Structure formats: structure tokens, C-alpha cells
Amino acid sequence: MFRLTITALAVTLASATLWPLPKQITTxxxxxxxxxxxxxxxxxxxxxxxxxxxxxxxxxxxxxxxESGDALDIQVTIDDESSELQxxxxxxxxxxxxxxxxxxxxxxxxxxxxxxxxxxxETLSQxxxxxxxxxxYSIEGAPIDIEDSPRFxxxxxxxxxxxxxEPIQTLKxxxxxxxxxxxxxxxxxxxxxxxxPFDSNSYPLLGKMGSYSQEERYTxxxxxxxxxYARQRGVRVMVEIDTPGxxxxxxxxYPEVCPSTTCTEPLxxxxxxxxxxxxxxxxxxxxxxxxxxxxxxxxxxxGGDEVNTDCWTNTDAxxxxxxxxxxxxxxxYAYFIARVQSIAxxxxxxxxxxxxxxxxxxxxxxPSTIIHQWLPGSKVGPEVTEAGYRLIxxxxxxxxxxxxxxxxxxxxxxxxTEGIAEENFNLVLxxxxxxxxxTADTSDIQQTIWPRLAAISERLWSPKNGTQDVEEAAPRxxxxxxHLNRRGIAxxxxxxxxARNAPGGPGGCLDQRRV
Numbered sequence: 115m116f117r118l119t120i121t122a123l124a125v126t127l128a129s130a131t132l133w134p135l136p137k138q139i140t141t142x143x144x145x146x147x148x149x150x151x152x153x154x155x156x157x158x159x160x161x162x163x164x165x166x167x168x169x170x171x172x173x174x175x176x177x178x179x180x181e182s183g184d185a186l187d188i189q190v191t192i193d194d195e196s197s198e199l200q201x202x203x204x205x206x207x208x209x210x211x212x213x214x215x216x217x218x219x220x221x222x223x224x225x226x227x228x229x230x231x232x233x234x235x236e237t238l239s240q241x242x243x244x245x246x247x248x249x250x251y252s253i254e255g256a257p258i259d260i261e262d263s264p265r266f267x268x269x270x271x272x273x274x275x276x277x278x279x280e281p282i283q284t285l286k287x288x289x290x291x292x293x294x295x296x297x298x299x300x301x302x303x304x305x306x307x308x309x310x311p312f313d314s315n316s317y318p319l320l321g322k323m324g325s326y327s328q329e330e331r332y333t334x335x336x337x338x339x340x341x342x343y344a345r346q347r348g349v350r351v352m353v354e355i356d357t358p359g360x361x362x363x364x365x366x367x368y369p370e371v372c373p374s375t376t377c378t379e380p381l382x383x384x385x386x387x388x389x390x391x392x393x394x395x396x397x398x399x400x401x402x403x404x405x406x407x408x409x410x411x412x413x414x415x416x417g418g419d420e421v422n423t424d425c426w427t428n429t430d431a432x433x434x435x436x437x438x439x440x441x442x443x444x445x446x447y448a449y450f451i452a453r454v455q456s457i458a459x460x461x462x463x464x465x466x467x468x469x470x471x472x473x474x475x476x477x478x479x480x481p482s483t484i485i486h487q488w489l490p491g492s493k494v495g496p497e498v499t500e501a502g503y504r505l506i507x508x509x510x511x512x513x514x515x516x517x518x519x520x521x522x523x524x525x526x527x528x529x530x531t532e533g534i535a536e537e538n539f540n541l542v543l544x545x546x547x548x549x550x551x552x553t554a555d556t557s558d559i560q561q562t563i564w565p566r567l568a569a570i571s572e573r574l575w576s577p578k579n580g581t582q583d584v585e586e587a588a589p590r591x592x593x594x595x596x597h598l599n600r601r602g603i604a605x606x607x608x609x610x611x612x613a614r615n616a617p618g619g620p621g622g623c624l625d626q627r628r629v
Contacts, residue, residue: 132240133594134296134572135581136262141255144213148242148251149183151175156220157190162346163228166235169347173601174239179249187220188238190231197227198405199345200412201543205298206263207234211241213257229348230263233296237262240597266530266544268506269574270299270352271515271567273559274551276306276363279330284556286343291564291603293347295571295594300344301415301546303354304332307362307379312337316394319367334398337408352466353399353409356417357381357392358450364391373432377425383450384435393457404462413484414458418451419468448475455480466506469494477501484543488514495530499538505530507545513570515549515563518613522591523584526569531578544574561614564605565595596623 132139152175155167197203204226211221223238225231237260241253273280273288289300304312310324311331325331341351358380365372365379371388372378382388400414401407423443426432436446451471458465459480466484472494484504487494490511498505507530511517530545547567554562568591572581581587591608598605606614 131590131593131597132237133568133590133597134575135577135590136237136260137577138261140257140259142213142257144256146211146213146215146253146256148186148253150181150185151177151179151251152185153188153221154185155188155190158192158228158231159195161195161228163190163192163195163231165346166228166232170235170239174242175251176600177244177249179251181250186215187217189220189222191222191224192228192231193226195228197229198410199229199298199348199350200405201267201350203227203229203267204263205230205233205296205348206261207231207237209234209237209258209260209262211253211256211258229298232293232348233262236294236296264296264298264575265577266542266574268299268544268546269297269571270301270350270544270546271297271563272301272303272354272508272546272548272550274303274306274549274554275311275332276303276309277551278555279309279311279326280551280559281556282332282336282340284559285340287560287603288563289340289344289347289349290601291560291598292349294598294601294603295568296575297567297571298349299546300349300351301354301548302351303356303415303550305363306356306360310363310366314395314398316398317368317391320364320395321367323367324363334408341409341411350411350413351409352411352413352415354415354417354466355392355395355399356415356419357454358383358447359419359421360417373425373429377429379425380421380423380447380450382432383426383446384432389453389457392454396457396461400458400461400463402461406462412462412464413466414463415466415486416451416454416458417468418471419488420470421447423447444474448478451475452480455483469498472498472503477503479503488548493533495542496533496535496538499534499541502541504541504543506543508548510548513545513547515547515566515613516551516553518562519611520566520613521611522566522569522608525566526573526584526587526591528570528573529578530573545570558614560604561606564598564603565591565608566613568594568598592624599623 158164207225207230209223212219215221223234242251244251309326310320313321313331313333321331344351361381362378371381371391373382399409455465466486469485469487472485485498486506488508488510492509495505512528530542531539547570549563595605595608607617
């Protein structure tokens with residue numbers, strides 16, 4: 115038996131197929147049979163953890179077996195099964211698999227929260243193997259002891275439902291896949307210039323007039339259902355309402371919030387109608403208070419990117435108002451950002467903005483603002499964190515999933531803390547792969563996201579030391595793509611030069627000809 119602490123990676127029998135790699139693992143050399151292909155979980159309550167077990171049993175044991183015998187006991191200890199799912203939720207766990215489990219020395223899972231227990235279930239599921247010749251299940255490398263926790267608390271994917279509408283079932287499928295890679299955030303870019311697919315109770319014409327069609331909309335109940343579905347799988351749903359740019363679709367139902375009918379964005383800063391609408395919409399989304407409403411997630415993304423101020427200066431009513439206030443374009447931009455942030459803060463939300471707001475306003479931003487780095491080649495991270503602001507990392511050209519020429523190896527090699535002083539590492543909350551929707555809908559969303567997002571998941575979950583060798587990670591990465599396929603996730607061939615391409619010819623999951 116030896117200890118693998120991921121400081122000098124040597125893939126063992128037990129860890130050869132684990133993705134992402136755990137923080138620490140101790141393994142042996144015994145093959146542990148699993149009688150009757152079943153586990154008996156003891157100790158978890160009939161709530162989220164029990165639901166997680168019911169989901170995972172058919173994933174762990176997909177093949178029926180004829181053998182008999184008592185199921186292996188798994189003793190479960192969860193300190194707090196009522197904990198909320200937020201940025202600071204503890205996802206750590208310990209998994210111990212003895213060489214010869216008995217009722218006195220069973221397999222054990224211990225965690226602080228039910229969400230840590232869910233992460234342990236995923237690890238356990240990747241350890242169980244099926245022998246097709248013997249038609250038996252087993253675990254290689256027992257005894258196994260794993261102590262695991264994520265490197266970063268914020269690990270996710272952005273899904274854009276404005277450029278193409280994504281049905282709720284499609285989003286649920288994405289949520290399922292995130293949990294398999296220990297990712298915990300669905301960043302929902304809900305609306306944009308092209309469409310407004312959400313039915314706001316306060317401003318119903320937003321969805322009625324701003325959606326692509328009457329069928330391509332989300333009701334409040336749809337949203338609530340998805341958020342709860344995700345929570346039960348340890349995935350936070352963080353909404354983004356991008357303002358003042360990327361908002362032309364708002365004008366279809368409420369033209370008064372736009373500069374003019376012919377020059378529609380950024381939103382009109384000169385009228386209270388704009389901010390009244392934003393406040394009403396935010397109340398629909400948040401319930402007007404912390405940890406409430408359709409999105410109980412305390413982080414709210416307010417965009418703020420790519421603001422072209424020409425419609426302000428070229429519209430007389432807005433330009434005259436700016437002159438009255440003594441504002442130039444940047445002053446007006448700052449006024450808008452500050453006022454919308456204030457609305458979100460009044461509802462108990464911490465706000466995130468794309469990095470342009472930092473580039474324009476720097477430390478004049480509210481100190482609680484979280485900066486989302488995205489511009490190609492951006493080096494804003496060291497500057498942001500040195501000033502005490504928090505950071506999320508998604509640099510375009512590296513972690514943008516719609517960049518189909520970016521390989522998983524490029525994504526794996528990226529490092530969110532690059533250039534940042536070690537004493538400021540705690541200000542890097544994590545990162546996201548961004549799947550912008552111009553060329554993705556239900557027909558290709560999964561293979562656009564997977565398997566490349568798995569490279570990001572290991573970078574955000576696993577310790578930095580020991581996960582730097584791309585070639586050493588390649589066999590596990592290829593196997594994880596097969597793991598996703600076996601669960602019905604349409605992950606594309608793992609070594610495509612152009613992401614989401616179909617296989618180039620006959621072949622197994624690991625040896626497909628790739629194009």
C-alpha cells in the first residue's frame with residue numbers, strides 16, 4: 115500500500131480512471147468483489163442524499179447479474195444534511211474501502227454536507243468495474259482511502275439560451291453531466307440582444323414580445339423546477355442579466371427602456387422606466403431578498419460587457435440628459451453599472467461583472483464586485499486580486515467552448531492563478547467554461563461542451579501539483595469521455611482537432627478515428 119498525494123503523480127489501479135483526480139489517495143493491490151452487484155447505504159436520511167443514492171445505484175451497476183450474496187454495507191456520516199448550496203458550501207468528503215469489508219469494518223463515506231456525499235458517490239461510481247466474462251462487479255486496488263475537496267469553490271459552465279433557445283430538459287441533461295465531473299455551477303446567460311425567453315410576471319411583454327416564438331420561453335415554474343433539479347445534484351444555478359448592452363430584445367415589449375426604436379442598446383439611462391423595469395425583473399428572479407426567489411443563489415451576474423455608447427450620444431433625448439448631468443460616455447456607463455448593482459445589492463445579491471467594468475472603472479467599483487475575466491490574452495487577474503477584488507477565470511481562446519479549435523490540452527494547460535501573488539490565491543473563486551450559443555442548440559450542445567469541459571473540471575477541482583502533465587492525463591481523459599458516453603452524454607471524440615466533430619469511421623470509444 116502506498117500514498118498518492120498528487121504531488122508526484124503515479125496513476126494506480128484505483129486512480130487510473132478517476133476524473134478529476136482526488137486531493138489524496140491511498141491504495142493497495144487487492145481486488146474487492148461486490149456480491150450481487152449491490153451496495154447497502156446505511157445512515158443517510160430520506161432527503162437529498164437518499165435521492166442521490168437512488169440516482170447512482172443504476173449508474174454504478176448498469177448490468178444485471180445472477181449471483182447472490184449480501185450487499186456490501188456503506189456507512190454514511192453526513193454532519194449537516196440541511197446545509198444550503200452556496201459558494202461557501204463544503205464539498206469535502208472521505209471515502210474508505212477496506213480490503214475485506216465486514217459489518218464491523220464497512221466501507222465508509224463521511225462528509226460535512228450532503229453535497230460532499232454526492233461528490234463521494236461519483237468517485238465511488240468510477241471505482242467500480244464490471245467483468246463481462248464473469249458477469250461480476252469489483253473494485254481494484256483495495257484498501258483505498260481518499261480524502262478529497264475542491265481546489266476552487268466556483269467551477270462551472272456558462273450556457274447561453276438567447277442565441278439559441280435551450281429547452282429545460284436540455285438544461286437538465288447539462289446539469290446531470292456537470293455532476294459527473296464534480297462541477298457545481300450552471301451559469302445561465304438567460305437573455306441577450308437576440309431574444310428574451312423568460313416570462314417575467316412584472317413585465318410580461320419581455321418574454322411575450324422578445325422571444326423567438328411563443329414556444330421558446332421559460333415560465334417561472336420552469337425556472338424553479340430546473341433550479342431545484344440542479345440543487346439536488348449539487349449544482350448552483352447562477353443567473354446572468356446582462357446590462358446595459360446586449361439588451362436589444364427588451365425593446366420589443368418595452369421600447370421606452372431603449373434609446374430609440376432604431377438604436378436600441380445600450381439601455382436608456384435617462385429614464386427611471388429603465389431602472390423600474392430592472393428592479394421589477396430582479397424581484398421576479400430573487401424574490402427581493404437574500405437566498406430566495408427563483409434563484410436563491412447569492413451570486414448574480416450583471417454582465418456589463420461590450421458597451422458601445424453610440425446610441426447614447428446619437429439619441430438627442432439621452433445626449434441632452436447626459437449634458438444636464440455633466441456626464442460623458444464613461445460617466446454614464448459608470449452611473450448605469452452602479453445603479454443596477456445597487457438594485458441587486460438591495461435584494462441580497464453579490465454581483466459579478468465581465469472584466470470591461472474593471473478596465474473602465476477599476477477600484478471605483480464597489481469592493482464586493484467580482485470580476486469575470488474573459489478578454490483574449492487578458493492579464494487582468496493579478497491587478498484585480500492585488501486590489502482585493504475577487505476573480506472568476508474564463509479567458510476567451512482558452513476556456514471558451516464555442517472556440518471549436520481550442521483543444522482539451524489547451525484547456526488543461528491553463529492556470530487561473532497565473533501571475534497572481536500567492537497571498538491573493540484565495541481571491542480566485544474559480545472559473546467556467548463558456549458555451550456561447552451562436553452555433554449551439556439542443557442538437558449539438560453536449561458535444562460542444564464535452565469532453566473538453568472535463569479538462570477545466572480537473573484544473574478547478576484537483577491540486578495543481580501533479581496535474582500539470584497533459585500527456586500523463588490523456589489516458590484518464592479518454593476514459594472519462596467513455597464514462598460520459600456510457601451515461602448517455604454525447605461527448606465528442608476526445609482528441610478532435612475540431613471540437614464536436616463526429617467520429618471519422620468505425621472504432622471503439624478509445625480508438626475512434628478522429629477528425
